[in-house]
Amino acid sequence: xxxxxxxxxxxxxxxxxxxxxxxxxxxxxxxxxxxxxxxxxxxxxxxxxxxxxxxxxxxxxxxxxxxxxxxxxxxxxxxxxxxxxxxxxxxxxxxxxxxxxxxxxxxxxxxxxxxxxxxxxxxxxxxxxxxxxxxxxxxxxxxxxxxxxxxxxxxxxxxxxxxxxxxxxxxxxxxxxxxxxxxxxxxxxxxxxxxxxxxxxxxxxxxxxxxxxxxxxxxxxxxxxxxxxxxxxxxxxxxxxxxxxxxxxxxxxxxxxxxxxxxxxxxxxxxxxxxxxxxxxxxxxxxxxxxxxxxxxxxxxxxxxxxxxxxxxxxxxxxxxxxxxxxxxxxxxxxxxxxxxxxxxxxxxxxxxxxxxxxxxxxxxxxxxxxxxxxxxxxxxxxxxxxxxxxxxxxxxxxxxxxxxxxxxxxxxxxxxxx
Amino acid sequence: xxxxxxxxxxxxxxxxxxxxxxxxxxxxxxxxxxxxxxxxxxxxxxxxxxxxxxxxxxxxxxxxxxxxxxxxxxxxxxxxxxxxxxxxxxxxxxxxxxxxxxxxxxxxxxxxxxxxxxxxxxxxxxxxxxxxxxxxxxxxxxxxxxxxxxxxxxxxxxxxxxxxxxxxxxxxxxxxxxxxxxxxxxxxxxxxxxxxxxxxxxxxxxxxxxxxxxxxxxxxxxxxxxxxxxxxxxxxxxxxxxxxxxxxxxxxxxxxxxxxxxxxxxxxxxxxxxxxx
Amino acid sequence: xxxxxxxxxxxxxxxxxxxxxxxxxxxxxxxxxxxxxxxxxxxxxxxxxxxxxxxxxxxxxxxxxxxxxxxxxxxxxxxxxxxxxxxxxxxxxxxxxxxxxxxxxxxxxxxxxxxxxxxxxxxxxxxxxxxxxxxxxxxxxxxxxxxxxxxxxxxxxxxxxxxxxxxxxxxxxxxxxxxxxxxxxxxxxxxxxxxxxxxxxxxxxxxxxxxxxxxxxxxxxxxxxxxxxxxxxxxxxxxxxxxxxxxxxxxxxxxxxxxxxxxxxxxxxxxxxxxxxxxxxxxxxxxxxxxxxxx
Numbered sequence: 001x002x003x004x005x006x007x008x009x010x011x012x013x014x015x016x017x018x019x020x021x022x023x024x025x026x027x028x029x030x031x032x033x034x035x036x037x038x039x040x041x042x043x044x045x046x047x048x049x050x051x052x053x054x055x056x057x058x059x060x061x062x063x064x065x066x067x068x069x070x071x072x073x074x075x076x077x078x079x080x081x082x083x084x085x086x087x088x089x090x091x092x093x094x095x096x097x098x099x100x101x102x103x104x105x106x107x108x109x110x111x112x113x114x115x116x117x118x119x120x121x122x123x124x125x126x127x128x129x130x131x132x133x134x135x136x137x138x139x140x141x142x143x144x145x146x147x148x149x150x151x152x153x154x155x156x157x158x159x160x161x162x163x164x165x166x167x168x169x170x171x172x173x174x175x176x177x178x179x180x181x182x183x184x185x186x187x188x189x190x191x192x193x194x195x196x197x198x199x200x201x202x203x204x205x206x207x208x209x210x211x212x213x214x215x216x217x218x219x220x221x222x223x224x225x226x227x228x229x230x231x232x233x234x235x236x237x238x239x240x241x242x243x244x245x246x247x248x249x250x251x252x253x254x255x256x257x258x259x260x261x262x263x264x265x266x267x268x269x270x271x272x273x274x275x276x277x278x279x280x281x282x283x284x285x286x287x288x289x290x291x292x293x294x295x296x297x298x299x300x301x302x303x304x305x306x307x308x309x310x311x312x313x314x315x316x317x318x319x320x321x322x323x324x325x326x327x328x329x330x331x332x333x334x335x336x337x338x339x340x341x342x343x344x345x346x347x348x349x350x351x352x353x354x355x356x357x358x359x360x361x362x363x364x365x366x367x368x369x370x371x372x373x374x375x376x377x378x379x380x381x382x383x384x385x386x387x388x389x390x391x392x393x394x395x396x397x398x399x400x401x402x403x404x405x406x407x408x409x410x411x412x413x414x415x416x417x418x419x
Numbered sequence: 420x421x422x423x424x425x426x427x428x429x430x431x432x433x434x435x436x437x438x439x440x441x442x443x444x445x446x447x448x449x450x451x452x453x454x455x456x457x458x459x460x461x462x463x464x465x466x467x468x469x470x471x472x473x474x475x476x477x478x479x480x481x482x483x484x485x486x487x488x489x490x491x492x493x494x495x496x497x498x499x500x501x502x503x504x505x506x507x508x509x510x511x512x513x514x515x516x517x518x519x520x521x522x523x524x525x526x527x528x529x530x531x532x533x534x535x536x537x538x539x540x541x542x543x544x545x546x547x548x549x550x551x552x553x554x555x556x557x558x559x560x561x562x563x564x565x566x567x568x569x570x571x572x573x574x575x576x577x578x579x580x581x582x583x584x585x586x587x588x589x590x591x592x593x594x595x596x597x598x599x600x601x602x603x604x605x606x607x608x609x610x611x612x613x614x615x616x617x618x619x620x621x622x623x624x625x626x627x628x629x630x631x632x633x634x635x636x637x638x639x640x641x642x643x644x645x646x647x648x649x650x651x652x653x654x655x656x657x658x659x660x661x662x663x664x665x666x667x668x669x670x671x672x673x674x675x676x677x678x679x680x681x682x683x684x685x686x687x688x689x690x691x692x693x694x695x696x
Numbered sequence: 697x698x699x700x701x702x703x704x705x706x707x708x709x710x711x712x713x714x715x716x717x718x719x720x721x722x723x724x725x726x727x728x729x730x731x732x733x734x735x736x737x738x739x740x741x742x743x744x745x746x747x748x749x750x751x752x753x754x755x756x757x758x759x760x761x762x763x764x765x766x767x768x769x770x771x772x773x774x775x776x777x778x779x780x781x782x783x784x785x786x787x788x789x790x791x792x793x794x795x796x797x798x799x800x801x802x803x804x805x806x807x808x809x810x811x812x813x814x815x816x817x818x819x820x821x822x823x824x825x826x827x828x829x830x831x832x833x834x835x836x837x838x839x840x841x842x843x844x845x846x847x848x849x850x851x852x853x854x855x856x857x858x859x860x861x862x863x864x865x866x867x868x869x870x871x872x873x874x875x876x877x878x879x880x881x882x883x884x885x886x887x888x889x890x891x892x893x894x895x896x897x898x899x900x901x902x903x904x905x906x907x908x909x910x911x912x913x914x915x916x917x918x919x920x921x922x923x924x925x926x927x928x929x930x931x932x933x934x935x936x937x938x939x940x941x942x943x944x945x946x947x948x949x950x951x952x953x954x955x956x957x958x959x960x961x962x963x964x965x966x967x968x969x970x971x972x973x974x975x976x977x978x979x980x981x982x983x984x985x986x987x988x989x990x991x
Contacts, residue, residue, distance in 0.1 A: 076955050101735065434789075445810065510706060548717075
C-alpha cells in the first residue's frame with residue numbers, strides 16, 4: 001500500500017513537472033519565429049536587431065524569436081516542423097534549396113505583399129528566379145554572393161606581374177611564375193582551392209558553354225558528359241594540377257577554408273566569395289590586410305569574366321504559418337535599403353540592381369551561372385554527387401570522362417525521381 | 420623474486436606507454452585550449468603550452484547562450500537520471516521478483532528498444548511530441564531521453580535484484596510488511612551499486628546526446644550544450660580552434676566530476692549485477 | 697489483495713513512459729515503410745500506399761548490399777578491437793603497480809567522459825591537414841612523409857580514423873567492467889594453477905574466462921548493437937559534406953537517402969531492415985542473456 005502511494009506520488013510529480021516545464025514554453029502575446037543561418041549571427045547581428053526593433057515598434061505586444069540554424073541540417077529540422085505543424089514564420093533558404101520546396105507548396109504566395117518590399121522592382125534577376133515557381137513569387141531575395149579572386153598584391157609584384165591577367169591562359173602563366181618563385185616555401189600553392197569545390201570547378205564548365213543538366217521532352221538529361229562540359233572539366237583539371245598540391249584533391253574548401261591557408265602565407269590567391277577579405281589576416285599571424293586585393297577571374301576567352309556561381313539566400317514564409325502578414329512585415333524591415341546596404345558593407349551583394357556599386361564583387365555578378373531549376377536539385381547537393389565526381393577525377397581514380405559520365409547519369413536519375 | 424620484479428617493471432612500461440596513447444587526445448584538447456593563437460596555427464605544433472592564455476575560455480563563454488544552455492543541459496540530464504532511477508527501480512522489482520504472464524515479452528521489448536535505429540525515429544518522435552505540445556520544451560526532451568535510457572536501466576537493476584537471497588525478503592515480511600514494502604526496505608540499500616550504475620548510464624546518454632536535442636529544440640534559449648558546441652563549426656567562416664577546444668574542455672568537466680565520483684561503484688555494480696544476472 | 701496485479705502496477709509507469717513516446721513512432725515507422733512519403737506528402741500529411749515497393753527497391757539496389765557489407769565489416773572490426781584490447785588492458789591492469797594502474801584508469805575515465813561530439817572535434821583537430829599533430833609527429837618520427845597528408849582521402853583511411861575514435865571511446869567501459877569482473881576470479885585457484893606450472897594462457901582459458909564470461913557476453917552484445925547503428929561519429933568526423941555511396945554506413949545511408957533526400961517511406965523501410973538485421977546479429981547473445989536470467 002505504501003508503495004502504491006509512492007508510485008502515485010511519483011507519477012503526479014512527473015506529470016506536474018512536465019506540465020510546468022511545458023507551459024513555460026507557451027508565450028504570452030504574439031510571437032514571430034524567424035530562422036536565419038548562423039552567418040547572420042556571426043556576421044551582421046546588428047542588422048537583425050535593427051529589423052527586430054523596427055518590427056516591434058510597428059507591432060506592439062509582439063516578440064521576435066530568432067533561431068540560428070546551420071546549413072548542414074536546417075532542412076531536416078524544417079521538415080520535422082512541417083510534419084509536426086509548427087513551422088517558423090520566416091525561414092532563410094539557400095537559393096539552390098528553394099525549388100524543391102516551392103514545387104511542393106511549402107511556402108506562401110507572396111504576391112499580395114510584394115509592394116511592401118523595398119526595391120522590389122529592381123531585384124537581382126538571378127535571385128528572383130530562384131524565388132519564383134510557375135510564375136508565382138514564393139520568396140524575397142535576401143543577399144547574393146559571386147566569386148572573385150582574392151590575391152596577395154605583394155607576391156604578384158615580386159613576380160613582376162605588372163598587369164592583372166585578362167584571360168585564363170595568362171592567369172595560369174602568372175600562377176606558374178609565382179609557384180616557381182615560391183618553390184622553397186613548403187606547402188605553398190599559388191592558388192588554393194579544394195578539388196571538390198564544385199562552385200569553382202563548374203565555373204569552368206559554364207565558361208566553355210557546358211552545363212549541368214537540361215530539361216528536354218519532360219525529363220532531365222545530364223549534360224556533364226557533353227563535349228563542351230568535358231572541355232570545361234578538363235580545363236579545370238589542368239588548372240588544378242598547375243596550381244595545387246595533390247593533397248587537396250579530395251577537399252571541398254571548408255576544411256581548411258581557403259582564406260585560412262591565405263592567412264598562413266601558404267597561397268597567393270583564392271577564388272571565392274568577396275567576403276574572404278574578412279579573414280585573410282588570422283589571429284596571431286602576419287598582417288596581410290594592406291596587400292589583400294581582388295580582381296574578377298578571367299575567362300578562357302580573352303577580355304571576359306569567368307562566370308561565377310551566383311550564390312545567395314532568399315527569405316520565405318512557410319504556408320503553414322498563421323502569421324503571414326506579420327512575417328511579411330518583418331521581412332520588409334530586414335530587407336529595406338538600409339539593411340541591404342549594411343549587408344553590402346559586409347562583403348555581400350545586395351538584392352537589387354539599383355544598390356549595386358562599382359566594386360569588384362558587384363562587377364563579378366554580371367556573368368554568372370546557376371544550378372538547374374529542378375525540384376530535386378537539393379538532393380543532388382545532399383548526395384554529394386558533384387563532389388564525388390571531382391574527387392575521383394582529380395585524384396586519378398577515374399578519367400575525366402568516366403567521372404563525368406557517372407555523375408551525369410546519377411544527376412539525371414536524381415532529378416527525374418518522382419519523390 | 421627478481422624475475423617477478425623485472426616482469427612487473429616490464430608491465431609497467433607497457434602500461435605507461437598505453438597511458439600516453441590513451442590520455443593524449445584529452446591532453447591535446449586541454450593544451451590547445453590554453454595555447455595562444457600563434458602557437459595553435461603555427462606549422463609546427465607545440466607540445467607544451469609555454470605561454471598559456473585564458474583568452475579562449477573567455478571567448479567560448481561569451482558566445483551567445485552559453486550559460487543558458489548549460490542550465491538546460493543540467494536540468495534535462497538531472498531530471499532524466501532521477502526519474503529513470505525511480506521508474507526503473509519499480510520495474511526491475513517486478514521483473515526480478517514476480518512471475519507473471521508477459522514477463523518474457525517485456526524483457527524482449529526492453530532489449531528490442533535498444534536495437535531501434537534512432538535516426539529513423541527522429542521525425543515520428545517529433546510528430547508525437549508535437550501532438551502533446553512538447554516540442555521545443557525541456558520536458559519533451561526529458562521524455563525522449565527517458566525512453567532511451569529506461570531499457571538499459573531496468574535490465575541492469577533487475578540483474579542486481581535477482582541475486583538478493585529470498586531469506587532476506589522473507590525475514591522482512593515476517594515483520595508484517597507487504598511483499599513490496601519488504602522490497603523497498605531491503606532491496607533499496609542492497610542494490611545501491613546498481614542504482615549508481617544506472618544513474619551513470621542515464622547521465623552519459625543524456626549529456627552527450629545530440630541528434631534529438633538538435634531537432635526537437637529549435638535553437639538559442641532552449642538548446643542543450645552539445646548543440647551549442649556544434650555551432651562552432653556550423654557557419655561558413657573559419658573555425659576558431661582555440662575557442663572550440665576550450666568549449667570542449669568545459670563541456671567535459673561535469674561528466675568527469677560525476678565519473679570520478681562513481682567510477683569504482685559502477686564497475687563493481689555492473690559486474691556484480693551481470694554475474695548474478 | 698492486488699497481489700496478482702502488483703507486478704503489473706509496478707511496471708505501469710515505465711510502460712506508460714515508453715509507450716507514450718515510442719508507441720506511435722514505431723507503428724508509424726512500419727506504416728511509413730509501405731508508403732510513398734516525400735516532401736509533398738509531408739506537407740499534406742498524407743502518404744500513398746505502395747505496398748512492398750520500398751523494400752523491393754532497396755533490396756534490389758546494390759548500394760544497400762555494399763553498405764550492409766561495409767557496416768558488417770566495420771562492426772566486426774570495432775567490436776573485435778574494443779573487446780580484445782579491452783580484455784588485454786584489463787589483464788594488464790592486474791599486473792602493473794598501483795600507481796601505473798591509477799594513471800591508466802584515470803586516462804580511461806577521461807576518455808570515457810568526453811562527449812562524442814567533443815571527441816570528434818578533437819580528432820578533427822589532431823588529424824587536420826595543415827596543423828594536425830598526427831601528420832607532424834609521423835613525419836618527425838621518420839615513419840614517412842605525412843606532410844599535409846589528408847587522412848580522409850579514401851574510404852579505408854576515413855574509417856581507420858572513425859574506428860580509432862570509436863574504439864578509444866568504447867575501451868574504458870569494457871576495461872573497467874572486465875577489470876572489476878577479474879577481481880571475482882578466485883585467487884586460490886590461480887595460485888594453485890601457477891604452482892602446478894600451468895602457463896598463463898592455460899590459466900586464462902580455464903580459470904579466468906569462465907568467471908568473466910557472462911560480462912563478456914553482455915559487453916559484446918551491447919557493442920554489436922551500438923556499433924552497428926552508430927551515427928554521430930562517422931557522420932561528423934567524415935563530414936556531412938563528404939557522405940557518398942562510397943563511404944556509407946547503414947546509419948548514414950539511412951540518414952542521407954531517407955532524410956536528407958526527403959524520402960521518408962524509404963527511410964522507414966531501411967530502419968525496419970536495420971532493426972531486423974541487428975536483431976539477427978545479436979540473437980545468440982541475447983538468448984544467452986535470457987537463459988541466464990531464468991531461475
